[in-house]
Amino acid sequence: MARNRVNNEKLSRKEKQEMRKESAKMNEQIKTIVLPTLGVVFLLIWAFVYMKTRGIPITIPPPEDD
Numbered sequence: 001m002a003r004n005r006v007n008n009e010k011l012s013r014k015e016k017q018e019m020r021k022e023s024a025k026m027n028e029q030i031k032t033i034v035l036p037t038l039g040v041v042f043l044l045i046w047a048f049v050y051m052k053t054r055g056i057p058i059t060i061p062p063p064e065d066d
Contacts, residue, residue: 011019
């Protein structure tokens with residue numbers, strides 16, 4: 001990540017490029033790791049709530065006569 005500069009020194013071109021690369025890398029990680037993880041968590045919560053709130057009628061089959 002960005003380093004703290006002492007006495008408000010200006011960043012060199014190389015340091016700016018390095019910061020841009022790090023920023024791009026973080027954005028890529030957000031897209032490839034964080035968003036899919038949040039999607040899976042959302043689907044699990046949705047599935048849990050759906051399964052717990054749907055009304056499943058309990059039917060007992062009649063006894064079979066032999």
